[in-house]
Structures are given as C-alpha cells and as structure tokens.
Amino acid sequence: MATSISVLLITDSVKRRQSVTELLAEHNAEVLHVTDASSAVTKLKQQEFDVIVSDTLIGQMDAWRLVRMVRANLFRVPAETPYILITDTFCEHIAKTTAHAFTINHVVACEHLETLPDLILSFSDTTETPDNRMSVLVVEDDPDIAELAHRLLKNNYKVQIATTGTQGVSKFRDGHFDIVLLDVQLPEMSGGEVLKHVLAANPQQAVVIMTAHGSTELAEELLIQGAVDFISKPFKGEQLRKVIAIASQRENYLVSNSQFEEKVITIKRREEQFRQLSEAHTRLLNHLSTVVMELDTDGYIKFINKAWVLLTGFSREDTMGRSLADFAFGDDGNTRQYVEYHMSQMLEGQTGSKRIEFQLEIKSGEAIWVEVQFNDLYRKGKVSGVTVNLDNIDDRKKAEMQLSHLASHDTLTNLFNRHYFDTELVRLSETAQSQEVVHSLLYLDLDHFKVINDTQGHHQGDIILKEVATAISSIKREADVFCRVGGDEFALLLPRTDRHEARDIANEICALLQQGHYQFGDRIFKISCSIGATEINGEQTEPETYLQQADIALYVAKKRGRNLVHVFEKADKETEDFQISVQWVHVLQEAISKDQLILHFQPVVDAETRNVHYFEALVRLEIDGKLIFPGEFIPAIERVEDINLLDHQVISKAMSMISKYPVLKKSCHQSFSTSLQ
Known part of the structure; x- marks a missing residue:
C-alpha cells in the first residue's frame, strides 16, 4: 500500500488481532482495534476509516446490523465504506450471496486472512463499490417484452439482452450469468437449441423458459431437458420477479449444497484420517517406554498411555481423575508439595515448560526416581492443560547417588574424605566470618601406627583404621563432620564449638582409643592418638590456615609425648619453633x-x-x-x-x-x- 490506509478492526480474538495487525503493518496500514460493536459505533461516530474489518459476532450487535447502520449513513464514515467480514465457517456461494444481500464487500475465511492486504488494496484503487448483484441474460426477440423484463429486473439484477438464439449462445459463452431468461420462439436458433448449448456449457445453469399461451407441452419438454422454471407471456411484473427470485434461490441452494457436500466429504475424509492417525498415535504411545500424560486445568490426570500401567502397576481406573502429586512418595508431604508447586506454576502460565525429579510411589509401595517434563497446552490465549513426559531414572539416580557418595567418602572407613573435609572447612570458615560464630577443628594422628603396618601388614592396619573410625563415630555428635584425610590421619569438624569444649571432646577420644586393644595372633597392640585442636573463629581469611594451625598443634602434642591433646596458641614456644621449621x-x-x-x-x-x-x-x-x-x-x-x-x-x-x-x-x-x- 503506497499511502497509509486507516482500518477499523473489530474482534475480541487476541490471536486474530495479532495476525491482522501484523499483516496490515507490512503494507503501511494504520489499524485501530476495538473488541465489540458498541466500541466500534463510538469510533465510527468520531472519525472516518477507509476500511472496516470485523468478526461476525461482535458483542451485543452482529456484523449484519452494523453494516446496515453504515450503509444508512449514520456515522462519519461514508455509506459506501468497504466492509470486510471475517468468518470461522465459510461456504463460498453463501458468502457471496450474503455479501450481496447485506451490501458487504467481501467475506473472508479465517484460514485465508493472508488475502486481506490485497483486498484492501483493491478497494483503495477504485472509488466505486463493486456491484455484487446477480446477473440475468434475457434472450427475447420481441423488443417490448425484452424492455419490460429489463425494466422489471434492473434494480436487483444486472441485466443483458440478446435478441436471437445465436446471439444468446454467444453472450452466454463470453460471460457469466446466474440466470438465463429464455424465450422458446427465437430467430436463427430455437429456444430448445439454445438450452442445449447452455446446459452443455454448464449443466447446473438456472434457465427460466418464457412461453406463449397454449405451449405448455413445449415448456414441459424443456423442463425435462433441464430448465428450472417457466413463465407464460404476457406476464405481470410481480410474476416475473417471483419466478426469477425462485430461480436465484434454487441456484443458491444447488451451489451451496454442492459446496457443502464437498466440505462434508472433506470433513469425513479428514475425520477418517484423524481416526487412523489417532489410532496410530495411540499404538505409538502405548509402545513408548516413556509415560505420557495430559493434565486438565485443575492438574488432574485426563490421559495416560500404557507405559504408566507397566511402570507403576496402577490401572487406568486407579489413575484417571487424580493429581500426579497423589503419587509422590513420602509421608512428610514435602515431595507432594514440591510436585504441586511446579504444576501450579505451569497451570498459572508462569512458565511454559519445566523439568523436575522426584520419587514416585508405585502400587507395591516402593519408591522409584522419575524425571518429569511438563509442557503447557496453550489455547485461545490461556493454558488449557499440561502435558507430562515421565521417565524412570531410578537406576541412573541410584548410580549418581552412589558416585556422589564415593566422591565424598573414604572407601575404607566410609567416613567423609579429604575433598569433603576441604569443602566443609571452607563453609565453616565463611559462617564464622559472616555470622560471628565459633567452630573448632580436631586433627588426629594414630601413635606408632606405622609399627603395626610394618609388622602385621596393611590388611591388619586397615582393620584397625575401620575400628577406630567406628569407635569415634559412636561418640561424635550428629552435627560433627568426621573425615579421614590421610593414611592414619583423621579430622573432626565441630560446628558451634569453642576451644574449651573441643578440648574436652578430644580428651574423650584419646581416652576411648586408649581403652581398646587389638590382637593379631599371639601379639596384642594398643592404640593411642595425638590430637591438635584449633578454633575456627573467622580471624583467618584462608580456610587452610586453620588446618595448618591444627597440624602445628598436632606436632606439639606428639613432641610432648603423644597420646595427648594440644590446642593451638600463637604464643607457644613450641608452636613458634615448629612454624620456623x-x-x-x-x-x-x-x-x-x-x-x-x-x-x-x-x-x-x-x-x-x-x-x-x-x-x-x-x-x-x-x-x-x-x-x-x-x-x-x-x-x-x-x-x-x-x-x-x-x-x-x-x-x-x-x-x-x-x-x-x-x-x-x-x-x-x-x-x-x-x-x-
């Protein structure tokens, strides 16, 4: 569109408004959108528009009444302003007839919205409103009757006259006529011969025969051959208009019926295709190992495939109409709340997709890990449900948990390992700084453990390490973090524990290990440990500094005779000597x-x-x-x-x-x- 064209768009469909606006924006059209007829009337009284585009149902008033108001010149827009109707259901001939009856310029099906720019452009290129009247070809050699027919029909129909049979056939072939008004007695070619030529060209053509009195038998013969009606001459104006109107309605019916029949056949064909496709999809869904579900707007299950029954043991009757959260595992309700929260986010339109993992309770009462992918079903501008893809990840999850355990635990003693210790030391150091709390660290080393390894072998040494780990684990507090950080070295992180309480715990550990003894053959070994302790008080910026302090304290404990506890003090002479060393x-x-x-x-x-x-x-x-x-x-x-x-x-x-x-x-x-x- 070279120049800007103003368009009034009347629709309450968000999707249709977006589509039309985008289409017309590409062609330099200015679109003003309203949602109903009342708003449209207000705008039409205030300003002019080049084109009006509307739905069929536009609030309290339908499009038929609004267009009649436009044509009655009740608004600022000219009465001949082009009016385009958008309809969800479409039959070409009915659309054309409707447009003619209500002086609507064009009817467009929703699936053909892309034609709108060209239609509007065609209106802008002409100042004349298209003539949508039905056309009539009058084949009559009597000029008085031909003139009478023209005068009676011209207001409602486009009329052309042919004075001979040959001329009538020629005009019919050159143009399109909705109705042919055919005289029986014609020069050059009889009415019967003209009828044969017309029906040969278009078997559905509506032909009305004009006969003189006394020739009804000929009229019957022509009706049998394909004419739709007849009228006797001379006729009155009302008679002619009625016969032509009946013929036009027959034409409308035949064409519309044909088009509807075609659409019905198409719909039936599509229904059969859909049924076959649905059955194929159902077979496919039932062969999938992935569970496929559909949830309604309340989050209740409305569809499941066979994989759900095979996975959980619950039948369709056990499942349909229930919430997926009902199958979450756990007596505390936390898992159920977790699933409900994410489903509500989907149903409220806060997100279009989401992936979560949780434990699902199957019919046997056991729990399996599943991964669930939610995707919204978005129809008519709102979420109409949620699709669910659910996969069994129990083996993978257990393997991940085992790997995670191995990554953070010592394989011999099943205590936390050095990597986990380092992570927790960093965490406690940060909380000591940010929350101004005090923690403690005990660094343990078994005394003379090398002697057992060298004399009895590493296998026996491993037995002692496991028993030591079990013994200390039995007296540690639940919040304490006990780790094996080296061969015979252990670390115990004591959250929210000061140096004095840490010393008491360390002395308890020393006393516990001293009470034990280990016999290999005829030899009995006693085990003791030295412990270095330090406070994690937030004074150090580097967490490993606390480990260095505990290591220094451990060195001092060993130098003082072993089997004792030493708490790190900067002022210690032994500590200073060790640091220098x-x-x-x-x-x-x-x-x-x-x-x-x-x-x-x-x-x-x-x-x-x-x-x-x-x-x-x-x-x-x-x-x-x-x-x-x-x-x-x-x-x-x-x-x-x-x-x-x-x-x-x-x-x-x-x-x-x-x-x-x-x-x-x-x-x-x-x-x-x-x-x-």
Missing part, C-alpha cells in the same frame, strides 16, 4: 627448585704424609647473594623430621660435581657431610 622447609624446597643449594669441598689431609685422603662436602644455601650456613636451617628441618630431603639433594649434587671435577676422584671413599660446619 616449616618456614625453613619451604625455603629449602624453593632453594632446591632454583638450584640455590651449593657445596663447599674441603680436603681431609694426612698429617704425616700430607696426602689428601678424601674430600668433605659442606652444604650451604645461597639466597639473594648471601650464604646461609647449616647451623641456621638444619636444626629446624630436623625438628619436622624432614632431613632426608636435604640428604638426598646433597648426595645428588655431590655426585654431579664429582663427574665435573676429576680432582675429587682422588679417593674412592669420599665422604659427604651435612654437619653444622
């Missing part, structure tokens, strides 16, 4: 990685012969250009029992230097020392 271990490890370990060789000389018997290697650290002598770092490393690390590196570096400096090979009995020199 740990720092030196880090320094040594970094020096090794950066090749900052150097050896000074000094010869050992025979005092009498002055011969070099061997060389002694003395270790130094060179950090930032400064030499650090062993007296500063070896005692610290020995305190944490990590001297082997230094020994291995000294030997490795000495062997390397021997290969580079032949003078060091003078004696095959070289000695390497990591003494404090």
Whole structure:
C-alpha cells in the first residue's frame, strides 16, 4: 500500500488481532482495534476509516446490523465504506450471496486472512463499490417484452439482452450469468437449441423458459431437458420477479449444497484420517517406554498411555481423575508439595515448560526416581492443560547417588574424605566470618601406627583404621563432620564449638582409643592418638590456615609425648619453633627448585704424609647473594623430621660435581657431610 490506509478492526480474538495487525503493518496500514460493536459505533461516530474489518459476532450487535447502520449513513464514515467480514465457517456461494444481500464487500475465511492486504488494496484503487448483484441474460426477440423484463429486473439484477438464439449462445459463452431468461420462439436458433448449448456449457445453469399461451407441452419438454422454471407471456411484473427470485434461490441452494457436500466429504475424509492417525498415535504411545500424560486445568490426570500401567502397576481406573502429586512418595508431604508447586506454576502460565525429579510411589509401595517434563497446552490465549513426559531414572539416580557418595567418602572407613573435609572447612570458615560464630577443628594422628603396618601388614592396619573410625563415630555428635584425610590421619569438624569444649571432646577420644586393644595372633597392640585442636573463629581469611594451625598443634602434642591433646596458641614456644621449621622447609624446597643449594669441598689431609685422603662436602644455601650456613636451617628441618630431603639433594649434587671435577676422584671413599660446619 503506497499511502497509509486507516482500518477499523473489530474482534475480541487476541490471536486474530495479532495476525491482522501484523499483516496490515507490512503494507503501511494504520489499524485501530476495538473488541465489540458498541466500541466500534463510538469510533465510527468520531472519525472516518477507509476500511472496516470485523468478526461476525461482535458483542451485543452482529456484523449484519452494523453494516446496515453504515450503509444508512449514520456515522462519519461514508455509506459506501468497504466492509470486510471475517468468518470461522465459510461456504463460498453463501458468502457471496450474503455479501450481496447485506451490501458487504467481501467475506473472508479465517484460514485465508493472508488475502486481506490485497483486498484492501483493491478497494483503495477504485472509488466505486463493486456491484455484487446477480446477473440475468434475457434472450427475447420481441423488443417490448425484452424492455419490460429489463425494466422489471434492473434494480436487483444486472441485466443483458440478446435478441436471437445465436446471439444468446454467444453472450452466454463470453460471460457469466446466474440466470438465463429464455424465450422458446427465437430467430436463427430455437429456444430448445439454445438450452442445449447452455446446459452443455454448464449443466447446473438456472434457465427460466418464457412461453406463449397454449405451449405448455413445449415448456414441459424443456423442463425435462433441464430448465428450472417457466413463465407464460404476457406476464405481470410481480410474476416475473417471483419466478426469477425462485430461480436465484434454487441456484443458491444447488451451489451451496454442492459446496457443502464437498466440505462434508472433506470433513469425513479428514475425520477418517484423524481416526487412523489417532489410532496410530495411540499404538505409538502405548509402545513408548516413556509415560505420557495430559493434565486438565485443575492438574488432574485426563490421559495416560500404557507405559504408566507397566511402570507403576496402577490401572487406568486407579489413575484417571487424580493429581500426579497423589503419587509422590513420602509421608512428610514435602515431595507432594514440591510436585504441586511446579504444576501450579505451569497451570498459572508462569512458565511454559519445566523439568523436575522426584520419587514416585508405585502400587507395591516402593519408591522409584522419575524425571518429569511438563509442557503447557496453550489455547485461545490461556493454558488449557499440561502435558507430562515421565521417565524412570531410578537406576541412573541410584548410580549418581552412589558416585556422589564415593566422591565424598573414604572407601575404607566410609567416613567423609579429604575433598569433603576441604569443602566443609571452607563453609565453616565463611559462617564464622559472616555470622560471628565459633567452630573448632580436631586433627588426629594414630601413635606408632606405622609399627603395626610394618609388622602385621596393611590388611591388619586397615582393620584397625575401620575400628577406630567406628569407635569415634559412636561418640561424635550428629552435627560433627568426621573425615579421614590421610593414611592414619583423621579430622573432626565441630560446628558451634569453642576451644574449651573441643578440648574436652578430644580428651574423650584419646581416652576411648586408649581403652581398646587389638590382637593379631599371639601379639596384642594398643592404640593411642595425638590430637591438635584449633578454633575456627573467622580471624583467618584462608580456610587452610586453620588446618595448618591444627597440624602445628598436632606436632606439639606428639613432641610432648603423644597420646595427648594440644590446642593451638600463637604464643607457644613450641608452636613458634615448629612454624620456623616449616618456614625453613619451604625455603629449602624453593632453594632446591632454583638450584640455590651449593657445596663447599674441603680436603681431609694426612698429617704425616700430607696426602689428601678424601674430600668433605659442606652444604650451604645461597639466597639473594648471601650464604646461609647449616647451623641456621638444619636444626629446624630436623625438628619436622624432614632431613632426608636435604640428604638426598646433597648426595645428588655431590655426585654431579664429582663427574665435573676429576680432582675429587682422588679417593674412592669420599665422604659427604651435612654437619653444622
């Protein structure tokens, strides 16, 4: 549409309004929408529109009455304003006849809305209202009768005149006529011959015969051949109009009946196709392993396939009309509320689809895990129900739960593992900071456990570890988190527990383990443990710092004689020494990685012969250009029992230097020392 066209759209259908608006917007049309006839009347009194488009039923007034009001020039719009009617049910001939009777310009079926822009464009291209009157061909050689017929019919019909039979056949072939008014006696070609030509071209054509008095037998013959009616000449105006009106109604009936018959056949064909499709879908649904359901607007089950019966054991009679939430497993009602909540979200239109998992109770009373996919059924602008796809995921869920358990538990003792401990330590550290609460951490190590492993084997050691885990689990509180974090190392997280209560719990654990004994053959072993404790008080930004503190406290407990508890204190001399030792271990490890370990060789000389018997290697650290002598770092490393690390590196570096400096090979009995020199 080159120029903007104003359209008044009257419909209460949201979907139809969207469709028409989108179609016309692409063609530069301005659409004003109202939902009923009352609103339309108000707008029509206020302003003009180029085109009116409406549904058939538009509130308290139907479209037929509104268009008559438009044609009566009751509004600001011109009486000839194009009026287009949209209908849900459509028969082409009835639509055409209706348009003619009520001066509606066009009737459009809903499925043909895409034709609207072209129709409106055709109205904008002409200033004349289309002539929808039925057409009549009058074949009459008497000019007076032909003129009379034209004068009587012209107001309601489009009339053309043919004066000979040949001319009548020619005009019929060149145009379309709803009715043919045919004289029997014609020049050049008889009325009977004209009738044959007309019916040969269109067997359904409505033909009315005009006969003179006394020729009724000929009229009967022509009626038998296919004419629809006859009238005797001379006739009165009312007689002619009545006969033509009857013929037009017959035409309407025949055409409409034919079109309806075709539609009925189409509908029956589609019903059969639908029935076959429905049966095929039902067979398909019944062969699916997935349960398929449909819920009504109240959430009650209105359809199930056979998979539901096979999965749950509940029959159709047990199921139909009940809520899916009725089959949720659990006496506490939480699962039922969970299912009801998500179903209500779907039914209220808050979401179009949702996937949930829950336990379903089957007829035997057992519970199985299922995964449910909800999808809404959206009709006429609102949710009309919900479809449900339900799958049995019990095996998968149990496998996931088992994997989850394995991921967070120690396989030997079934306690929580190091990964779970780290996660919980982070959580408690965060709550200590955000909620200003105090927790505690106990770090346990079995005393002399290595002796049992070395003398009795790892199998017996595993038995002890499991019994220790069982013993401590029996006295821990429900909220406590007990973990195995290493070979014979355990950690116990104590939520909302201060250092004093933590010390009491740790002493109880030490006393419990000391009471036990383990016999392997004729040998009896006693087990004890050392425990380091620390408060998780929110002062540390890094959670692992609390574990370091507990580890230091454990070291102090072992140094003080084992089988006792020590709580971390920054002011402890032993704690300070251990921290210094740990720092030196880090320094040594970094020096090794950066090749900052150097050896000074000094010869050992025979005092009498002055011969070099061997060389002694003395270790130094060179950090930032400064030499650090062993007296500063070896005692610290020995305190944490990590001297082997230094020994291995000294030997490795000495062997390397021997290969580079032949003078060091003078004696095959070289000695390497990591003494404090």
